Amino acid sequence: MITILSNDTHGVVAPALPGAGVLRPLGLDEVTITGGFWGERQHVNATATIDHCDEWEQRVGWIDNFAAAAEGSVAATRTGREFSDSDVYKLVEAMAWEVARTGDPHLEARIQELAQMFERVQEPDGYLSTKYGRPGQAPRYSDLAWGHELYCYGHLIQAAVARLRSGHDDTLVRVALRAADHMCEAFGPDGIQSVCGHAEVEVALVELYRATGVERYLALAKLFVERRGTGTLPDIEFGREYFQDDIPVREATVLRGHAVRALYLTAGVVDLALETKDDELLDAARGQFATTLARRTYLTGGMGSHHQDEAYGDDFELPPDRSYCETCAGVGSVMVAWRLALATGDLSYGDVVERALYNVVATSPAADGRAFFYTNPLHKRVPGQEAEADEVSPRALSRLRAPWFEVSCCPTNVARTFASLAGYVATATDAGVQIHQLAPCSIQTRLSGGDVRLAVATRYPDDGDVVVRVVEAPEGPWELSLRVPSWAQGSATLDGVPVPGAVARVSDLRAGEEVRLSLPMRVRVTAPDQRIDAVRGCLAFERGPLVLCLESTDLPDGLEVDDVVLAEPTAHDVDGRAHVALRRVEHDDRAWPYAEHGTGRAEGDTLTAALVPYYSWANRGPSTMRVWIPQG
Amino acid sequence: MITILSNDTHGVVAPALPGAGVLRPLGLDEVTITGGFWGERQHVNATATIDHCDEWEQRVGWIDNFAAAAEGSVAATRTGREFSDSDVYKLVEAMAWEVARTGDPHLEARIQELAQMFERVQEPDGYLSTKYGRPGQAPRYSDLAWGHELYCYGHLIQAAVARLRSGHDDTLVRVALRAADHMCEAFGPDGIQSVCGHAEVEVALVELYRATGVERYLALAKLFVERRGTGTLPDIEFGREYFQDDIPVREATVLRGHAVRALYLTAGVVDLALETKDDELLDAARGQFATTLARRTYLTGGMGSHHQDEAYGDDFELPPDRSYCETCAGVGSVMVAWRLALATGDLSYGDVVERALYNVVATSPAADGRAFFYTNPLHKRVPGQEAEADEVSPRALSRLRAPWFEVSCCPTNVARTFASLAGYVATATDAGVQIHQLAPCSIQTRLSGGDVRLAVATRYPDDGDVVVRVVEAPEGPWELSLRVPSWAQGSATLDGVPVPGAVARVSDLRAGEEVRLSLPMRVRVTAPDQRIDAVRGCLAFERGPLVLCLESTDLPDGLEVDDVVLAEPTAHDVDGRAHVALRRVEHDDRAWPYAEHGTGRAEGDTLTAALVPYYSWANRGPSTMRVWIPQG
Structure with missing residues (x-):
């Protein structure tokens, strides 16, 4: 049964802020990441990635689309895909969290500038799109399957929620509220009886309800969730499961179809279930996500096995070489797992958040924060080409990290996630604080017994020691809880x-x-x-939360990763790095690669090679790589 | 070095008829399949498939497009994809071979009817398309990458060649010649300096040159082959390799990109090399095909590992569950292998032809010839849905054989291949006859020493005995050669x-x-x-030319194929059917499907199950299936 939170959640600066559930998230005003793995990434995000995204959105014309729309000339000049507006909104959301985190005045001014531009484009009735509705453009809502208008509103609203939560009731908020009110009219009980082809507005509407208390936003989210799965979208080549429009949300048992769509929808479903006290709906989402983790998730926490439709495969269809594992699906998985942790109080969802953050989301950006992976395969047979620094890349071509993509949802998704990362670290109840993610940070909040302040020191994941010092404690009884990752259970110690x-x-x-x-x-x-099937007979190596991989850069003599197999099913520590013993395989280059079973094969020399964290791969030039290594 | 054929090849009724090379193909007038596996398929093709395709092309409007184009109304009413004209031409080619085989007067009349329709649509300058060039349509040749206009000409020309070879110089031939002459003008040395996004016209133009002796058709084929790989087509999301426009044909080392495009191109390259005595070009094609067989071909002979772009994967990227193995790629592989056999005299290409015919092309049609697989995966984890008998299906959705597709290239490709199948059975030189495919048939031809007539009797592949009786023999010395498939080498006997x-x-x-x-x-x-990687630790079973598979229909108790592993690496014959011993696996349905290496697993009961030929799968209702079975 859904518990009603007794904590006062107004004013908490957090991306998800349920009015019910077991745990209250601590916001960016309560948790500060002070360094380490995630502090470094927040720094790079603030000093490079956000500006990089802004520059590229100007360069490819997605921001100019708004200027042209305001002037009335956009029908002739518009660039980008149907959903390019959303990437501008997601950039603004990243800026909003960054302003909340650091108060950066440059970003604050940029938010105002962009919000005023959005306002000039918005129609008197609240409709907002650079793509539809003008002379020379298709009519508004004429292509719900692919038009992405509501998806764009969703990202606009999430940016506005970031502003509201951080104390700014400004132009962006007004624009988002007008768009939301327009949507309530256009898609409410008497409006268009359908949904957007890309779920996203659901989670945004619930959050807007939470931030404003306006019930109609929650009611519209509920309508959208209940309509989905009833076949209001067209049947397409990939099937209606692509949009999750194949089965009603309450009846589905697993996530399926387009992975990012499925995860954004599920985040919204959890939020809706909490706010409407709908245990059945919450159980549906929990069950779907649990089955997805058990059967449709890569070792990295990545999701999506099909390139064609960016979709989940069948159960256990997890090819490492064709793993799509879109970076945005990593973000979506974090969103769902975090919401389920808040809803249920189960700290083990932090394992899911941690795995996806370290091995999917952190894999995407290059060390300098100015190039990104869109897909995150676990096996690369052929070295990827270096992407051109000044060129837009296709999303899933066999390239190294690229500065920008034709479909460029991932860079801004990384940016908004890193900027708001402190919001995923810890929670509170009346009687205690729970630390979900192990990072150096300071935490301060108020429990029923009084204020608590904590300082967390750790070199995790380089080191397994996490020291929590109490700076200030409540008067009465209280409890500190720390998540013990599943891989550490049975061997973790607290003060020995x-x-x-x-x-x-x-x-x-x-x-x-x-x-x-x-x-x-x-x-x-x-x-x-x-x-x-796809990794039968292979082993992988992990250390702490990090999945490791073998990269050809660490092999001698121009060997590629497919030229070796494991000589023994174990790893050795040498100077703090994991090493494995490998055997070179002698390939019989016959004309037909299938032969009578039992025909022998030659065994080659053995060698030793270091493994590297998967997130760090492809930062040393083109290479081949594998997470799963065959047993010799 | 390319040998010049001394045989007179004029008037041979065969789909490919080189003027040079080592072997001369015997035509449909020289070889008659008299029954057995292929005789049955020719019968079903003649009595069901060809009419079925005609009915569906009427039903979905692809034939009506021509009628509407003749009347001038097509811009408003046209249905189907850019290339739908080609499927009508391919249907006519199937009819043409069928008329050549049996003289069917109904089909002869239908060919005339359709050809007259084509003629009415053809512009005065020879241009022919229902899709482009009229008011309300895009201009001709405005989208070479995707427009498929030259691809359509290619299929038109192949149909016309079938007519010419079988002694008909009629309307269809005139239409095709006008189109070819127009192309020489539009794409010749002073014309558009590019190629079609889908190779096909190259192989057709060489054949038209062979059938007519008109040199400019050969010259244009040469221009197209030499231009490809020089980047005249746009760079697209899949890369220029999709069109084989990434690397000049002479420099490429393996087939890549869209599999059907690559194979059609290669067939044309072999033909061009032969007619122009270009050993370098022939060697390039041989080398590319050899590497493709060694590294990018499934056990079934199927090609294509990616759904997204219907393309080859990297070397050894051969996932059985996502094998695309488009039926048309099977046909393309037969075309290339057969041409290389003729060019080189190497009978072992017959192994490639045989494997693709039995395990890809014959897998596509249902037993009744009225439903088809477009893709041919080697592993099916979830039972496919039955396709609706009256509905057009997406090409690669998880369905059973379907009557028709939105992209429906495969059914007519099967039809034209089966109708002309006798043309792939045997060849001759001055001094002998070579039998490539082992099928009951009668063969008659003229050698330098006189006429030879042979009667081949066999129940192959149900049985391994092939008896060749000489009905008439030349006076002087001559030689009969029979291909011994690679799997039989070392244990085959001739008269004991x-x-x-x-x-x-x-x-x-x-x-x-x-x-x-x-x-x-x-x-x-x-x-x-x-x-x-994708089938590591698995074994497959083959009998003669047939790849076998395990289908859930043959498992007890509602077991699916993924619930069992091989108990022993061997098969047993029971009543002429292959049976394997399996062990049921007990799955530990844990929340996370990755665990510390060495954690034990339970072993289940053993059972025995029959295997079935892969081509026959999914003819007994929805099922799961796998060709590669894990070793327990």
């Missing part, structure tokens, strides 16, 4: 004492006291479920 | 005597004499090259 289960708990710490959570950081050897 | 190598030869047989080739038909257990 073994921790039972998935959560380390300590009660009533006083100011000046500290506790040390220690996690085993040995390299783990991981085998796949035998139903995952 | 072991045959060394890949060809069984016997000299100077006289009328009334017969020889018996015996091939071992035991079930073979086949293992993949270890670089084929």
Whole structure:
């Protein structure tokens, strides 16, 4: 049953802020990441990625589309795909969280500038799009399957929610509210009885309801969720499951179709279930996500096995070489898992958030924050080409990280996620604080017993020690909880004492006291479920939250990763890096690659090679790479 | 070096008729398939498939497009994709071979009717398309990448060649010649300096040159082949390799990009090389095809690993569940392999033809010839839906065989191939006859020493005995050669005597004499090259030319194919059917499908199941299926 939160959540600067559920998220005003792996990424995001995205959106004309629309000339000049407006809104959302985090005046001014441009484009009735509705353009809502108008509103609204939550009731908010009110009219009970081909507006509408208290936004989100799966969208080549319009949300058992669409929808479904106290709906989302994790998720936490429709495959269809694992699906998975953690109080959803953040979201940007992976395969047979620094790339071509894409949803998604990352670290209840993500940070919030302030020090994931020092403690009883990742369960210790289960708990710490959570950081050897055909007979290596990989850069003599197999199912630590013993395979280059079973094969020399974290691959020039290595 | 054929090839009723090369194909007037596996398929093709295609092309409006174009109304009413004209031409080609084979007067009349319709649509300058060039339509040749105008001409010309070869110089031929002459003008040295986005016209133009002796058709084919790979087509999301416009034909080392495009192009390249005595070009095509067979071909002979762009994957990227293996690529592979056999005299190309015919082309049509597979995967995890008998299907959705597709190139490709199948059975030189495909048939031709007539009796592939009886023999010395498939080499016998190598030869047989080739038909257990990651640890089973598969229909208790593994790496014959011992696997339905290496798994009961020929799968209702079965 859904618990009603007794905490006052107004004014918490967080991307998701349920009015019900078990845990209250701590906002960007309560948690500050102070360095380490994620601090570095927030720094690069603030100093490079956000400006990079702004520059590229100007360069490819997606921002100019708004200027041209305001002047009335856009029908002739518009560039970009149907949904390019959304990438401008997502950039503004990233800026909004960054302003909330650092108060950056340059970004604050840019938000105002862009919001005024949006306002000039908005029609008197609230409709807003650079793509539809003018002479020379298709009529508004004439292509719900592919037009993405409501999807764009969703991203506009999420940006506005970021502004509202961080105390800004400004132009952007007014534009988003007018668009939302227009949508209530156009798609409400007496309006168009359909949904958008790309879910996203659902999660945004619930959040707008939460931020404003306006019930009609929640009611419209509910209408959209209940309509989906009833076949109001056309049957297309990929089937209606592409839009999740094949089966009503309450009846579905697993995520399917386009992965990002499915995950955004599910985030909205969890939010809606919480606000409407709909246990059946919450259970549906939990069950679908659980089955998806058990059967349709890569070791990296990545989702999506099909390039053609950017979609989930069948259960256990998880080819490492064709893993799509779109960066945005990584973000979507974080959104869903985090909401389920808040809804259920189950800290183990933090494992899902952590896996996707370290191995999908963090894999996308280059070290300099100015190039990105759109897809994140687990096996690369042929070295990818270097992308041109000044060229727009196709989204899923066999290239290294690229500065921008024809469909460029991922860079701004990384930017908004990194800017708001502190919002995913910790939660509170009346009686305690829960730390979900292990990062150096400061935490301050108010519990029923009074204020608490914590300082978390750790080199995680380079090191498994996490020290929490209490700077200020409430008067009465309170509890500190730390998530113990599943791979550490059974061997984690708290101040040297073994921790039972998935959560380390300590009660009533006083100011000046500290506790040390220690996690085993040995390299783990991981085998796949035998139903995952595509990696049968292979092993992978993990250390802490990081999936490791073998990259040809670390092999001698121009060897490629497909020229070697594992000589033994284990890894060795050498100077803090994982190394594996490999055997070179002698290939019989016969004319037909299938032969009578039992015909022998030659065994080659053995060698040793270092593994690298998967997120860091392809930062040293073109290479071949594999996460799953065949057993020799 | 390319040998000049001394045989007179005029008037041979065959789909490919080189003026040079080592072997002369025997035509439909020289070889008659008299029954058996292929005789049955020719019968179904003649009595069901050709009419079925005609009915569907009327029903979906692709034939009406021509009527509307003749009346001038097509811009408003046209249905189908850019290339739908080509499917009408391919249907006419199938009819033309069928008329050549049987003289069917109904089909002869239909050819005339359709040809007259084409003639009415053709512009005075020879341009012909229902899609382009009229008011309300895009201008002709305004979209060479996707417009398919030259691709359509290619199929028109191939139909006309079928008519010319079978002695009909009629309306269809006149239309095709006018189109070809127009093309010479529009795309010749002073014309548009580009190529069609879909290769096909090259192979057709060489054949038209062969059938007419008009040199400019050969010259234009040469221009098209030499231009391709020089980047005259746009760079698209899939890269220029999609069109084979990434690398000049002479420099490429493997087939890549869209598989059907690559194979049609290569067929044309072989033909061009032969007619222009261009050894370098022939070697390029041979090398590319050899590497493709060694690294990019499924056990079935199918080609194409990517759904997104219907394309080859990287070397050894051969996922059985996502094998595209388009039926048309099977036809294209037969076209290339057959041409290389003629060019080089190497009978082992017959292995490639045989594998693709039995396991790709014959897999496509249902037993009744009125439903088809477009893609031919080697592993099906979820039972496909039954397609609706009266509905057009998407090409690659997870359905069973469907009556028609939105892109419906495959049904007519099967129809034209089956109608002309006798043209792929045997060849001759001055001094002998070579039998490439083992089928019951009668063969008659003239050698330098006189006429020869042969009667081939066999139940192949149900049985491995092939008896060739000489009905009439030349006076002087002559030689009969029979291809010994690679899997039979070392254990095949000719009249009880072991045959060394890949060809069984016997000299100077006289009328009334017969020889018996015996091939071992035991079930073979086949293992993949270890670089084929996707089927690591699995085995497949083959009998003769047939790839076998496990279908859930043959498993007890509602088991699916992914619930079992091989209990032993062998098969047993029970009543002439291959059976395998399987072990049921107990799945641990954990929340995360990756676990520490070495954690045990339960072993289930053993059971026995029959295998079925792959071509026959999915004829008994929805099922799961796998060709490659994991070793337990």
